[in-house]
Amino acid sequence: EAQVTQNPRYLITVTGKKLTVTCSQNMNHEYMSWYRQDPGLGLRQIYYSMNVEVTDKGDVPEGYKVSRKEKRNFPLILESPSPNQTSLYFCASSFVAGGRQETQYFGPGTRLLVL
Amino acid sequence: QQQVKQSPQSLIVQKGGISIINCAYENTAFDYFPWYQQFPGKGPALLIAIRPDVSEKKEGRFTISFNKSAKQFSLHIMDSQPGDSATYFCAAYPPGNTPLVFGKGTRLSVIA
Numbered sequence: 001e002a003q004v005t006q007n008p009r010y011l012i013t014v015t016g017k018k019l020t021v022t023c024s025q026n027m028n029h030e031y032m033s034w035y036r037q038d039p040g041l042g043l044r045q046i047y048y049s050m051n052v053e054v055t056d057k058g059d060v061p062e063g064y065k066v067s068r069k070e071k072r073n074f075p076l077i078l079e080s081p082s083p084n085q086t087s088l089y090f091c092a093s094s095f096v097a098g099g100r101q102e103t104q105y106f107g108p109g110t111r112l113l114v115l
Numbered sequence: 116q117q118q119v120k121q122s123p124q125s126l127i128v129q130k131g132g133i134s135i136i137n138c139a140y141e142n143t144a145f146d147y148f149p150w151y152q153q154f155p156g157k158g159p160a161l162l163i164a165i166r167p168d169v170s171e172k173k174e175g176r177f178t179i180s181f182n183k184s185a186k187q188f189s190l191h192i193m194d195s196q197p198g199d200s201a202t203y204f205c206a207a208y209p210p211g212n213t214p215l216v217f218g219k220g221t222r223l224s225v226i227a
Contacts, residue, residue, distance in 0.1 A: 001137070004158075033214065040124070040219065041219060042204065042217055042219035042220045043159070043204065043217045043220070045214055048214050052214055057206060058214060061171060090159070092158075093212065095214075097150050099212055100208065100212055101208070101210060101212070101214070101215060102212065103129050103149070103164075104161070105160075106151075106159050106160065107158050108156075108157060108158050108159030109156075109157070109158055
């Protein structure tokens with residue numbers, strides 16, 4: 001089954017404790033992206049990657065890191081989480097055709113609470 | 116320039132009624148306009164999309180109306196059903212490899 005998977009789905013942590021949220025897709029998509037979703041603010045892009053070893057900042061990159069060492073994986077790293085990073089996080093992926101993304105497929109989300 | 120403004124923020128519609136969600140944009144370079152549907156506890160999923168060379172696209176009960184001169188597009192859900200209750204996001208694609216721009220979402224509740 002074609003899908004984007006995220007782990008963990010739920011996470012409670014404390015301020016300053018490094019964490020990684022994994023994202024994996026089995027569709028051979030070139031493009032991958034991370035979003036956070038907060039009430040009233042919609043989906044805001046954190047980082048994106050057009051292909052392996054190519055990453056770019058989105059709208060809200062502060063406090064986050066990403067890496068794209070393999071085509072299928074795009075982990076999101078919070079080196080020192082803070083309470084304002086409490087949010088619902090989505091990973092998404094898509095093909096790239098003619099230099100642009102096509103339809104994005106989203107993962108099921110990771111709900112993070114930072115105490 | 117890169118924003119998509121979506122309204123209303125929330126919408127309550129009677130079963131069988133028409134739900135209408137509107138989006139407006141400034142950047143005339145946007146060239147593809149998808150709508151995503153998100154159910155509680157799930158990620159958004161593509162619902163329907165339109166290119167600016169057509170004024171309307173219909174898929175079942177869902178229709179996108181596109182007004183290029185006004186830089187507006189809207190989603191119409193005919194015969195709205197309780198199962199349509201979800202959050203809807205409009206979006207716009209800039210050309211090139213610039214990421215997709217999302218509206219802030221509309222939470223639709225269809226009541227019996």
